[in-house]
Amino acid sequence: MRKGFLVVHKWLGLITGVVVFIVAITGCFYAFKEEIQSLYQDYKHVELNDDPYLTPSQVAHIADSIYPQQHIHSINYLGKDKALEVMYYEDDTDTSELIYDAFYVHPTTGEGIKYVDLTAGFFRFILDGHYYLWLPEELGHTVVATSTLIFFFMLITGLILWWPKNKNARKQRFKFKWKETTKWKRKNYDLHNILGFYVISIAMVLCLTGLVWGFGWFAYGSYKLLGGEKSIVYVEPDSPSLKGQAALPTDLMENNMDEMWRRMMLEYPNADNIEVHVPHTDSSTIYISIKPDEGTHYRTDYRFFDQKTLEEVEVNHLWGKYADADATDKLYRMNYDIHIGAIAGLPGKIIAFLASLIIASLPVTGTLVWWGRRKKKKK
Incomplete structure (x- = not known):
């Protein structure tokens, strides 16, 4: 043998x-x-004045005026003394064309700082x-x-x-x-x-956590084997009040998006970052993700709100509120942080x-x- x-x-x-x-x-x-990039990405750090932060709709108008041909995916509030990150993301499977860019804007003055192609560079390689x-x-x-x-x-x-x-x-x-x-x-x-x-x-841990991304059958099977009951596939829900209805006027949709951003800023005053996703269809929800901790991702809250009524729309997959996750859901959501060692902070990354x-x-x-x-x- x-x-x-x-x-x-x-x-x-x-x-x-x-x-x-x-x-x-x-x-x-x-x-x-992240540690290496922080040494040279000085454009992410800004000096603030006493003016209030720009709302998501204000940032979107500024970005659209400079790059009108681009479609905004989300606006990321990266925390205190940091620039706002306007994300552009489109993945055309028919043409294999990937647009994955970021435009950094001063959070109070609206001044454009830098446009970055995230599909290029050393770490993308x-x-x-x-x-x-x-x-x-x-x-x-x-x-x-x-x-x-x-x-x-x-x-x-x-x-x-x-x-x-x-x-x-x-x-x-x-x-x-x-x-x-x-x-x-x-x-x-x-x-x-x-x-x-x-x-x-x-x-073995690195292999198993890597295989979660490697094979769909492995991800689904391991989750169910551990007792998971939800879907592991991320699906963004539609706004219930807009099903079969006419789209909201643009100004009303933008006002509602800004209102939900304000609520999340009040609800999560110490969040590491808050990302507001611009509705990509007439009936999409207002989707906001809130990452509470620097360095890890598993405790992120993914929240969806009806465009018209602003009522929260619950989801039956893993990517909802962290408080609604059971032990198996939490373990699965930790997969990335375990894989890179971030789950144990800097010592964990050194071990990895x-x-x-x-x-x-x-x-x-x-x-x-x-x-x-x-x-x-x-x-």
Whole structure:
């Protein structure tokens, strides 16, 4: 059985090694994205005067006057002493054209600060590698998801192979015992074996949280297996009062959007950011997301209000109010924060970074182990 597991482990490793290396090393870079970007994105920080904040409709008019050809997706109030973020997002699946831009505006004067293409830049390049290996989206997504699933089973076979046969073997499994005479092959084998053991639990968590995005069947199945009862698919509800009715006049819709923004600002005075989504159809709800904490996303409240009556519209999927989530819903909503380590703050991100670095080394040291044995057999 041990020889059989060794064969499986070896060939799966050779097949997926390059993919695992790329996904892990890009994960290292992405772990501290927000911290690194804060060092050079000075345009997000502003000096405020005593004037009140601009309302969402006022910001929308300013943005439309400068970029009339763009369709505003949302307006994000990023918190004290920070610029407002006007988001433009359109994903045309027919033409594969993606518009994902941000326009930063001073929150009290309305002065335009900077227009940023969010599909470009270093971290977007890293993210595309992490998700798609820089391949066409559908192909790259499938390759990454499949390789992640295979790597999860490799971790299991790796643990079986690591398990000591006897007491003497156990001494070499937990710590490095190198001498001056220790050859590089032994050192490489220990790096693969010992570091692999210490990172295996974190690697499994990273795999499982990654597979939630990788396969729809895995996301749905794992949620239901844990006892989840809601839909995991985000659906924005329509305004009940406008079904089959004429659209609201633009000025009334804008007044209502501003009114709900004011209510949310009062209800969440210490929120990290409040994002107001401009209704994209005549019957859409006024959708506002409120992120209470800096650094994590799982406690975000997603709230929907009837355009006309301003009554709250409840949803039967995960992306509603955090207070309405049960234990399984909360765990599922934590998926992203767990994956990047943010769930445990800065220490968690450091752990995720180091774990990803070790995972990236495993295909390298594993290949060297295989190559050394191959040469030995030839001799």
